[in-house]
Amino acid sequence: MKNSIAFSRRSLLALTAGVLLTGCEQNTFVPPPPRVVEVAHPVQKTFTRYLETTGNLAPINTVDLVARVQGFLQSINYKDGAFVKQGASLFTIEPQTYELQLEQARAAEAGGQATLKQAQLDFQRQATLVQKDDVAQSTLDVSTATRDNAQASRRQAELNAKIAEINYGYTNVAAPFDGIVSNHLVSVGELVGVGSPTQLATIVALDPIYVNFNVNEQDVLRIRDVMRRRGMTADDLNQVPVEVGLQTDIGYPHKGKLDYVSPSLNQSTGTLAARGVFSNPDHALLPGFYVRVRVPFDKQDALLVPDVALGSDQAGRYVLVVNNDNLVEQRKVAAGPREGDLRVIESGLSPDDRVITAGLLRAIPGQKVDPQLRKIDVSE
Template identity: 55%
Template sequence: MKGPSSLLREAIVFAGLVAGMALLAACSEQNTYVAPPPPQVDVALPLKQNVTPFLEATGTTSSVNATALVARVQGFIQEINYRDGDAVKAGTVLFVIEPQPYELALDQANSAKASADAAVKQSEAEFERQKALVTKTFATQQDLEKAEAARDANVAAQQQAAASIQQAELNLSYTQVKAPFDGVVTARLVSVGELVGPNNVSTLASIVQFDPIYVDFNVSEKDVLRIRATMQKRGVTTQDLKKIPVEVGLQTETGFPHIGTLDYAAPTVTANTGQLAVRGVLDNAARQLLPGYFVRVRVPLFEEPDRLLVPDRAIGSDQSGRYVLVAGKDDVVEQRTVQIGQLVGELRVIRSGITPDDRIVVSGLLTAIPGQKIEPQMTVLTATAGDDVTQ
């Protein structure tokens, strides 16, 4: 039989066990897992619009005309009529080679021509006199033939004298070295008083034309095939290509502020590079472009209708390629592999992989997990007219 103290201890232990079980039951009710609600994610239908793709390339600028100024006659430099780096007009006299020897040569040629003219006049009169005498039998046929031969020889000498005048005039004109076109003249390579000419220093300076200016770039064989196929489909001729604008931007510039037109395309693709040489021409009156610049080039191609566009930020990438997240059936996120195209402002053209009715996840990408449910919030995509389109 238990004593009172033993019964008391058992009652205390029993009460502690009951309290502990009650406490455990209470804790169990508080730790029951409750699933969080689906995350709210912005979704939007793809924007459908016409876009004009651009063919982008890198190129270099080059002069329409650039040539060396050469001394074509021998003599001493008498004048230099420009400062190094001057912009000059076509026909400006830049160098003067001592002209006196060539002026004297021209005077001699004129004198020889005058003498030849007199000889021709005299021999012509003699020929006419002998011809009249022969008809009256006062002179022989031999005398007439001699007179005719003398006349012909003098006529030949007259023609030679005329040619000598032309040569002397040409040599005299060469004593003035003129700008062949509008341009900028480089630093002179000779000094006043220096002997120049065919057997001495011949190159005096160079001149470079800045306005207009060429931009040279290359187009890949793949793009050439695509463009030619589009041209054939739309009935575009080769002459129509010369109306297509060419946009150029320097490395330090935003966008493509310099506008010109296509000027030339090579007739063949270079076999070892698989590229076609193309050239544009641009006005350059302000001389913002210098020959030899490395530039960015953009050429608008033919408009493509009804393209689907999504925000570029909504496109992800993994080992399988580019993808977008789509709110699918029952608002469960799906990952769609897509083929992307050109950039239009902040939107990217999607060439394949989605439909116009797909709800594209455009924000909250970190909370939108493929295979899990979301609470989509519809938004509308907009694009401003005139957004840039780049290849």
Template identity: 55%
Template sequence: MVKAGHWGRPAGGWTLAIAGLAALSLSACNEKNEYVPPPPPKVTVSKPITGNATLYLELTGNTQAYNQVDLEARVQGFLTAINYKDGQSVKAGDTLFTIQTNTYQAQLDQAQAALQSAQAAQENKQLEYNRQATLVQQQVASVAKADDAKAQLDMAIADTAQAQANVEVAQINLGYTDIKAPFDGVVSNHLQDVGALVGYSGPTKLAQIVQINPIYAYFSVNERQVLRIKDELAKRGRTLRDVRDVPVEIGLASEDGYPHKGTLDYIAPTLDQNTGTLTVRGIFDNKDYAILAGLFARVRIPLQTKSDAIMVDDTAIATSQAGSYVLVLGKDNVVEQKTVEPGQLEGQLRVIESGLTADDQVIIGGNQRAVPGNKVEPEQGQMSTNTETETVAPPPKT
């Protein structure tokens, strides 16, 4: 007779069910948990670009006006007219200010009248001398009278010359009442108003005129840089006297690159003994007034063209305490770190002076996921293009 359980089921069935569950639990505990590593991170790689790169001497300097002078009142009088608007572009010879002219016109008229009087007196003395000279030849008058007439004539001639000089001085002073632009340029704000008395205790500054087309950029080079430029010119059969044909480029603080092209037009003949530098000047076209005088400028001068230069994306270069480096793809797709010596920037490409070969696969994308010593999954990419650099395509894979 089978003994029933509490719920009316056989007690043996429960025992078998519990035993089966325990066996399954023990079997699951005996299985080992195996670690499945994540797939290697994906990165973009490319071989460096090789080509001809122009090497530059990079400096800093400042822009200066081609011409810049103060407009001053050189004669005393009241300012009667201002004939321009502040900041206006003017042409050479334009009248900018007018000082009262009546006083100086009257002085000129007075001087001209005195000249006419002197000329009349000279003419009279000339007639008297001619008469006395004739009488002396006829032995009617004494030689002493003829000599006295000659002395009076000489004095009259001198008085006429002085009167003529006074006329010229009066004309010059009258001309000073019109202050004209000495060259094409832009005039600053006026410093004196109409009705002001100017020139009463010396020259009075009225405004300033500046010519910035073309415009200069001044910068300094040290002795070592001077010798480097000299050597590069010598390789081309030229000397420092031939600087007017040497190109120079500048870029302002807010600009990318060096958009303004010009040429050198002056090198100081001697070094400054206090600073050990040589002053150099470049001249630049500035028709649109894009460059103002007095601005900081980055300057570069091309020295030579380097053939087969190795260039990589500037963003592929990182820096550590040990210096600059790039990440490259090594054997079995393992990331390697290579220390490099970066050169100048050519557009988006950086010239690599040393530490990299043309066959290296440089990681140019996903650098944050690439760790030296770890494997990666590379994808072929392309370096940035640079229209300013004549590039040669990297050799094909073999």
């Protein structure tokens, strides 16, 4: 009986040990599969390098309209803020007085012409008589002086008539060019032009329009190097395109051309003043607007990766790449400007590198991953 009990205990222990051994074999550690990430080769394409800065719009022409003659303002011939064509009448200043002065001057001119004609005939007559010894030389001298005085008087009357005509023209204040006229600063019936010219309004030309911007010294040197490399001269600058965007614009929808570059840098700011000119038929661009400015200055081949693939730390910018052993590496790069959703990589990458573009949170440097090659979508 005791032997049976002992045998049963030994059997039970053996069975328990077998179960435990079986459980240990089932819990053997199996490493997880490599994490899946998406990789792509950098895009190779010709990239346009831009000078990007800010600027302000300015009118190509702006003039204060003033009263150049004294008188009462008779009429205002435009609506405040209206667009007017060159030569359009804007103000009328009491023209009657100056019209009478013009007629008076023209009458004096006609009288001077008649006096000169009579003096000329008398001179010719006296000259003939002197040749015949019928009158003394002194008589001819008097006649000559009378003729010369008549010529001077006629010339003076002619000039007075021109001055009177100019003053009469000033009674009509006309638009010197196409533009928009501001609100009037004087009222009908008000005396203007007393003592000094009275400002009546301001006219501003909006088409075309300027954009003024500044280029720092470092960019100036870069652009000059590109110009020398491409054989460009100062005259070629007028063909360089300039693009601007307003604060609410996406990108740079307004296209123009470089119009002026200062011959010297401003020593106090270390910048070079430049100006572009833009067609503005719909008056979308207004003087004083703050704009973003972009000027292309060079084209070269470049490598681009999605901007989301870049990270940064205290050492600078980097991307995560997968090496030939499918291990993740952190690669320091020099990042350039952005083009759409892509970022130019100045240095640090080669065309064959596999850059992680998706699954960045699952990629840890030094660990193995399962790279899935994808193609970067390039939007033109």
